[in-house]
Amino acid sequence: xxxxxxxxxxxxxxxxxxxxxxxxxxxxxxxxxxxxxxxxxxxxxxxxxxxxxxxxxxxxxxxxxxxxxxxxxxxxxxxxxxxxxxxxxxxxxxxxxxxxxxxxxxxxxxxxxxxxxxxxxxxxxxxxxxxxxxxxxxxxxxxxxxxxxxxxxxxxxxxxxxxxxxxxxxxx
Numbered sequence: 001x002x003x004x005x006x007x008x009x010x011x012x013x014x015x016x017x018x019x020x021x022x023x024x025x026x027x028x029x030x031x032x033x034x035x036x037x038x039x040x041x042x043x044x045x046x047x048x049x050x051x052x053x054x055x056x057x058x059x060x061x062x063x064x065x066x067x068x069x070x071x072x073x074x075x076x077x078x079x080x081x082x083x084x085x086x087x088x089x090x091x092x093x094x095x096x097x098x099x100x101x102x103x104x105x106x107x108x109x110x111x112x113x114x115x116x117x118x119x120x121x122x123x124x125x126x127x128x129x130x131x132x133x134x135x136x137x138x139x140x141x142x143x144x145x146x147x148x149x150x151x152x153x154x155x156x157x158x159x160x161x162x163x164x165x166x167x168x169x170x171x172x
Contacts, residue, residue: 010169012048013162020045021155024097029148035084042081049074065110069103076100094138094147101131101154108161123161130154 023041027033033041049070052058058067080096105124112120133150136142 011166014159014166016048017162018155018159020100021151021159024093024100025148025151025155028093028097028151029144039081039084042077042084046074046077046081049077061114062107062111065114066107069107072103073100094134097151098131098134101127101134101150104158104161105131108157111161111165117164119164120161123157123164126157126160127154130157 020041023033023038027038052070053067053074057063058070076096076099080092083092105128108120108124108127112118112124130150130153133153134147135150137144137147137150
């Protein structure tokens with residue numbers, strides 16, 4: 001049972017990462033995601049992040065770095081959830097998405113260094129550029145589509161890194 005659970009946990013991110021970025025794009029740039037649906041998604045994400053943070057194998061130079069990234073993301077996602085559930089909500093969407101674009105840069109760089117995989121610098125750069133584009137879109141003179149482009153660029157970089165990790169793991 002434990003092996004099955006660990007196997008599922010190792011593959012789940014390759015599905016969840018692009019799903020989360022799709023949700024972020026839809027929630028931020030279309031009326032397709034209702035507030036209640038976003039609150040449910042943030043709750044599910046928070047629960048999944050908690051599972052990863054407390055998982056005993058999230059140690060060492062690579063997984064330990066990702067544990068710190070996920071822990072930071074858990075905090076900001078929980079803040080976003082509380083904001084969604086609050087009657088006096090303040091717009092935290094930009095902050096939550098910006099953190100989730102920027103924080104993985106640390107994990108991607110740590111992974112690339114520890115495993116001597118230079119391509120992780122490209123994944124990290126995509127995530128960083130995505131965060132920068134998203135934040136730039138908050139400036140009134142910058143087109144809103146810049147933020148959507150940031151989500152796409154960062155999301156593609158992060159999805160590629162997760163797919164690469166799962167692919168490497170299945171080859172071991």
